[in-house]
Amino acid sequence: MSSIYSKYQLKEVINASGRMTILGVSTPRDDVVDAVNLGLNHYFEMKDLVDKTGAYLAGLLGVENAVIVSCASAGIAQSVAAVIVKDDLNLLVNLHAAPLTVPHDIVLPKGHNVNFGAPVGTMVALGGGKVVEAGYANECSPEQLAAAIGPQTAAVLYIKSHHCVQKSILSVEQAATVAHGHHLPLIVDAAAEEDLAVYYRQGADLVIYSGAKAIEGPTSGLVIGKTQPVEWVKRQGNGIGRAMKVGKEGILGLAQAIESYLGREKESGEEMVAKITPFIDRLNTLSGISARVIWDSAGRDIARAEMHFDEQVLGIATADIVSALKMGDPAIYFRGYKANAGIIEVDVRSVTPAQLDIICLRISELGTGPRP
Numbered sequence: 344m345s346s347i348y349s350k351y352q353l354k355e356v357i358n359a360s361g362r363m364t365i366l367g368v369s370t371p372r373d374d375v376v377d378a379v380n381l382g383l384n385h386y387f388e389m390k391d392l393v394d395k396t397g398a399y400l401a402g403l404l405g406v407e408n409a410v411i412v413s414c415a416s417a418g419i420a421q422s423v424a425a426v427i428v429k430d431d432l433n434l435l436v437n438l439h440a441a442p443l444t445v446p447h448d449i450v451l452p453k454g455h456n457v458n459f460g461a462p463v464g465t466m467v468a469l470g471g472g473k474v475v476e477a478g479y480a481n482e483c484s485p486e487q488l489a490a491a492i493g494p495q496t497a498a499v500l501y502i503k504s505h506h507c508v509q510k511s512i513l514s515v516e517q518a519a520t521v522a523h524g525h526h527l528p529l530i531v532d533a534a535a536e537e538d539l540a541v542y543y544r545q546g547a548d549l550v551i552y553s554g555a556k557a558i559e560g561p562t563s564g565l566v567i568g569k570t571q572p573v574e575w576v577k578r579q580g581n582g583i584g585r586a587m588k589v590g591k592e593g594i595l596g597l598a599q600a601i602e603s604y605l606g607r608e609k610e611s612g613e614e615m616v617a618k619i620t621p622f623i624d625r626l627n628t629l630s631g632i633s634a635r636v637i638w639d640s641a642g643r644d645i646a647r648a649e650m651h652f653d654e655q656v657l658g659i660a661t662a663d664i665v666s667a668l669k670m671g672d673p674a675i676y677f678r679g680y681k682a683n684a685g686i687i688e689v690d691v692r693s694v695t696p697a698q699l700d701i702i703c704l705r706i707s708e709l710g711t712g713p714r715p
C-alpha cells in the first residue's frame with residue numbers, strides 16, 4: 344500500500360480534521376469495499392438498479408422515495424433542476440439553452456449562503472436556479488423567509504451545516520411551514536449530518552446527504568424525499584445529471600454503507616472523550632499549550648480536543664503551527680477554522696492511538712523550539 348505513496352511521491356496523512364474532502368473524506372469499511380467490488384464486476388439494468396436500491400433505502404429510512412447520486416453537490420444541483428424542470432421533457436434537455444420562463448428562484452436564508460468547499464450558489468446555478476437570499480447575514484425569521492418568496496420562486500433551500508450561521512435562523516420545521524404555505528417544496532442540504540430521517544420528518548420534500556461523510560461510503564450522495572420530487576431528480580439523469588453520473592459501484596457501495604450505518608452503534612461523543620483525554624492530559628504538560636474537550640458547534644454528538652496556543656510563550660503564530668504540521672511528513676491536518684484566535688481543533692475519529700503519539704511528539708517539538 345505504501346508503494347502508492349512512493350510511486351506517486353505522495354505524503355502520508357494523519358487526518359485529525361474530521362471528514363474533510365481535501366483529504367479524501369473517509370475510509371469505508373470492508374463490507375462497503377466488497378459491495379463496491381461486486382458492483383464493479385457485474386452488469387445491471389441500470390434503471391432497475393437505481394429504482395430498486397432507492398426503494399430499498401426508502402424502506403429502511405421510512406421515507407417515500409430515495410435515489411443515489413454522485414455526491415451531495417450533485418444532489419443539490421439535480422434537486423434544484425428537478426423542482427424547476429419537473430417533467431417538462433423539452434426543458435430537461437434545454438435547461439441552460441435559453442433564459443428560463445418558468446419559476447427558478449431558489450430562496451435561502453442569507454446565513455446559509457455558504458462556501459462548503461464550493462459555493463452553494465454554484466450548485467444552484469448548475470441546476471438552473473437563481474439564489475435569492477432571505478433575511479440578513481445573522482438572522483432569518485419565518486417572516487423574513489416568506490418576504491423573499493415571489494412568483495418566480497421554485498423552492499426554498501435550507502442548509503443544515505456547521506458552516507452556516509447557527510443563531511437567529513429559523514428551524515427546518517419553520518422553513519417547511521413557510522414553503523408549504525406558499526405551495527413550494529423545501530430542499531434541505533444535510534450533507535454532513537448524521538440523522539438520515541429527521542429533516543424529512545420535519546417536513547422537507549428533498550433531503551441531500553454526502554455518501555462519504557457521516558455514512559462513510561464511497562464518493563457518492565443520497566437524495567431522499569417525497570415520491571414525485573425524487574422521481575424528478577432521477578429524470579435529471581437524462582439532463583444535467585449525466586455530467587455527474589454515479590456508477591454501479593457507487594450505488595451498491597453507498598446502499599451497503601447506509602444499511603451498515605443504520606445497524607451500527609456509532610461511536611458516541613463520550614467514547615471520543617475517553618479517546619482524547621489521555622492526549623489532552625499530555626498536551627497540558629507542555630508549556631504554552633492548553634487543551635480541553637469541546638463539543639461540535641453544530642450540535643452533533645462529536646467531541647474534539649481544542650488546543651490553545653500561547654503565541655507569546657511559543658514565539659510562533661498559531662497559523663504557522665498549523666502550516667508547519669501540514670508541511671511535515673506525515674502531514675498532520677487539524678481543524679484550523681479558529682487559528683486566527685490561537686485555537687486549533689483535533690478530531691480524533693480517524694486517528695489511531697499511534698498517530699496521536701506522533702501528533703504529541705510533533706507538537707512538543709514545536710513547543711521547545713527557539714523563542715523570540
Ligand SMILES: *Cc1c(COP(=O)(O)O)cnc(C)c1O
Nearest residue numbers: 414415416459504532534535553
Ligand atoms: C460537504 C458538503 C457538501 C458537498 O458534499 P459532496 O458530497 O462533497 O459534494 C454540500 N453541503 C454541505 C453543507 C457540505 O458540508
